[in-house]
Structures are given as C-alpha cells and as structure tokens.
Amino acid sequence: MFRSKKVKKAELDQECLDKIFQLKKEWNYLDDILNRSIEPSESGQFDLAIKKAKYFYLLREAKVRRLSAIK
Structure with a gap:
C-alpha cells in the first residue's frame, strides 16, 4: 500500500539521472x-536552448540531491 520514503527517493533519484542522460543525448x-x-x-x-536549460536545471537538482551516476 504505502512505500517507504527511501524507496520513493531512490526511484526519483534514478528517474532524475535517466532524464539527465536523455536530455544530454537530445542536446x-x-x-x-x-x-x-x-x-x-x-x-x-529555440529547442536547443530549452534542452540546455532543462539539462542544467536537472544537473543542479542532482547536485542538491547529491546524486552520482558512478556508484
């Protein structure tokens, strides 16, 4: 029914990293x-500027969350 906060955080962290890599490829x-x-x-x-802005925003978010693709 309810998932723990650690599971939700781990899923969101992985989703954020996946989106960063996807945006980098598209950029x-x-x-x-x-x-x-x-x-x-x-x-x-314009599309390129949007992709760059989203990418750098997610990089800042990953830094705040202390995410790393290397484990």
Whole structure:
C-alpha cells in the first residue's frame, strides 16, 4: 500500500539521472544538426536552448540531491 520514503527517493533519484542522460543525448543530437545546417532555423535554436536549460536545471537538482551516476 504505502512505500517507504527511501524507496520513493531512490526511484526519483534514478528517474532524475535517466532524464539527465536523455536530455544530454537530445542536446548533442540537436547541436550536431544545427552545426551541420547551412542556415539553422529559429525553432531549432529555440529547442536547443530549452534542452540546455532543462539539462542544467536537472544537473543542479542532482547536485542538491547529491546524486552520482558512478556508484
């Protein structure tokens, strides 16, 4: 019925780390596309800025939570 706080925290920590890695891949992919394009679109640059902002926000959150991908 109820899960302990440690289990919930562990699940949220893992979810946060997974999202960080996913955003990093998406950021690198979009950055590569924009670097290869002759005339990058504004929407592409906007999407890239959003991915970067989300990534750095989650990195700060991971730092506050003292998360590490290396165990």
